[in-house]
Amino acid sequence: MTVVTALFEARPGREAELETALRELVSQVAQETSAIEYTLHRSPTSPGRFYFYERYADQGAVDAHMATPYLKRLLERVPELCAVAPEVDFFEPLVSINQLRT
Known part of the structure; x- marks a missing residue:
């Protein structure tokens, strides 16, 4: 399993527009x-900051997601909607309370 996190920060005045695009x-x-x-x-506390938590079956699923036309369209809009480039990180899960509860 692969975990991806992404942090987006809206340009001032573009918060609602960025939120709409991310919801879509x-x-x-x-x-x-x-x-x-x-x-x-x-x-x-900062309504223009958005955070994604993503989990995928494997790296192939991440690669397929990154190649989708809708993600590419969103990323093309980043310069107009975001104050800075999104911060994206990749992680490997180690342990979860869900595992401990079963």
Whole structure:
């Protein structure tokens, strides 16, 4: 399993527009069968900061996601919507409370 996190920061005045674009992305990613989780969060103290927590079956699923036309369209809009480039990180899960509870 592969975990991806992505942090987006909206340009001032573009917060709602970025949120709309990110929400649309979630609905499109819902069709990806290898995307296990794709959750969008917004900071309660900084409404222009958005955070994705993503889980994929494997690296191949991540690669397929990164190649989708809808993600490419969103990334093309980053310069107009975001104050800085998104911060994307990749992780390997180690342990979860869900594992310990079973």
